[in-house]
Amino acid sequence: MTAPDPASLLHPVAAGADLMPRHVVRSRLLGRRLAIWKADDGFVNVWEDRCIHRGMRLSAGVNDGAELVCQYHGWRYSNRNGNCVYIPAHPGEAPAGGLRVATFACAEKYGLVWSGGSPDAEPPSIPALEGGEVLVLRSLPVNAPAALVLEGLAGYSFRPTAALGTDTPITTSADAGNPHSVTVTATTTGAESSVVFFIQPAEAGRCVIRPVLSAAPAPEERLATLRHHARALEELRAQLEDSSPAEAAVALPLATLEPLRSGGTAGAAGGRHPQLQVRVARKWVCAEGIAAFDLAPVAGELPSFQPGAHLDVHLPNGLVRQYSLTNGPDLTGVYRIGVKLVPEGGGGSRCMHQSVHEGDALDISTPRNNFTLRRDAARTLLIAGGIGITPLLAMAQTLARQGLTWELHYFAQSDDHVAFDEMLAPLAEGVTTYCGLSPQETGAELTRITRHYGPMQHAYLCGPGPMIDTARSIAAEAGWPTEAVHFEYFKNESARDDSSAFDVTLARRDQTLRIGAGMSLLNGLRNAGIDLPSSCEQGACGTCIATVLGGEPDHQDVYLNDSERAAANRMLTCVSRAKSGQLVLDL
């Protein structure tokens, strides 16, 4: 019989009881260091114990219940998929999508946590442990190779719980049913008990014995049983370590475990291609004229996102629309979006409201974030108008979870128009809603809300165009610098002029293109084979941004703020053009 490759199997890596709330277990399997942590939603993460930034051990990190924070420079990794979601040294930027810690398959069985192997591998099934309540005994690390330990365990002797403290004769038998465990059964008059020893091959010359007792004893006999086995195993360990070769002569195959990749098929990075298929898990009316959707993965885990992120939904009618995620870090497993019905609009919201139902499949992009939330502000003001609540709700939940100082001001047409009650309720302390105010009254409230500016304060605005315009000018008057006021428009309502014609030089390609009147720069680039990512394609979301090296851009977007426009070093290629005859882009 050839033994299966140890790297293809699942091995125990921790006891289920080790996964305390907000704790990170440190473990090792086949020479690979592991950090294991349970999030508040119950998901067990088995990750490589290494921050991808500077190699710090993540098992020394902070488990905040939804994110694991490295102690060295504060990189935050999200529950489930291990994506880096925040880098404190770059507080205003969304981390690149590929920044991700290696994750491993995980299963729970017989009170133990199992990992390693391929994603579809399963923990072993042991007949002695099936069909009853089991008791996980104290595990024991041993400085001896796994093969030697398995051999020694076959000679383990113990008394069934019912025969503890007696001297009735015991017979024991061992059954090495699979190459990574031994079952030892002890029999005496009227009592029989089995212990299954699973071996965690930690590294060459060192392993962890993880014993599980077949039948859980009565509560009053539990401690005595645990102590009996701990003593017996301790004795066995002393013998094993004495007889173990001083140098670890029996080397384990230290195979590299493949990280579990998931999250659907990765589409092309550029353009507006769908990247992921999801299913509408739930659709409900969450306010007057607003439908909410929970989008669940068809397979695997959804890619992570940061507060402020949006995704493209490719609608059944061919339109592509952008919706902000309302999820805070605690809502995992779905993307939650809110869609306001605009009867006189282009047909996107009508399609979502009328033609998309629970159970339907939808193509979406992975989440993108051009409206990033800093988590280092002394105070954060969130100001929402109408459906503009969606990204700010995600931000409020993130700030609340981290215990930062924030307030959310939510302007709605009426009580009936206040969306996502159930998500707002736990945030109530920081939320103020304003219903049915006139533009003058809204202006007065905005003046009151923004009247105290201080250093390291940031404001985030999302809502209808006129409201954002008003809020920006009021904040500017109150002394808020443009860098401190972040905004996201639903759409670009400014008049656009595409009558200019200009040349654009692509610095990295040594190529010059002619962009004629009526053609967008983005389409000109695409015609030349340069597939820039884009999303709203009307100058509101910021996805198609490019770096300007020369020439004077003619900004026609509503994404850049006044100082960014004046700096003239970045532009949105979907709507902006050139005032000078030539532009040089860093492409």
Add this chain to the structure above:
Amino acid sequence: MLRLYDYLLSANCYKPRLLLSMLDVPHDLVPVEFYPGREHESAAFRKINPLGHIPVIEDDGFILRDAHAILVYLAGEYDPARTWYPTADPRLLGGVASWLQFAEGTADTASAARLCVNFGYEFDLEACVAGAHRLFRVLDEHLWFREQEGLDWVAPAAAPTVADIALFPDVALSEEGGISREDYPSLRRWTERVQRLPGFIDMPGVLPVAPLPYPPT
């Protein structure tokens, strides 16, 4: 005002510093340059402690040396609830004293290894590391069974005692001396419980832990 002759990076000085903070006793820290100045061995400091050791406290004219002795005194003098040094229960008190003795062992092994690595002391590092692992195995098993009994602390009481404070720095700083705690999951959970106690203060090398979602009231 109570004065503590202290060195920030000393595991032994951290012990009284921790308890002073947890008992909320106002005090002044008098820094003694242990490294590289070896000020604790100077003639001036030997007038305070002829043995040339830190920590030492001076409380209203009363001078006391040795970390564990200081813990016992502070608990007796400043803990009206009498839980940190539980004199009312002889068996519990005996248990606490026994773990204080155990902590002399962790100081001589785990903390001695740290002195070799960080401060150039010429002890037998290999022996220190092996000795620390022997003690950590015992302590980890002890704490695992405490957890099985529903108890959080080293001594069998509902509240922490000076034994927890005496052991914490040697354990929490062990990796600086090359003693990994990977094999001691119960020890890792216990250090987090100590770190979540009200009034806990850290020192360089002790990393912060996450607050619990629903702190016990």
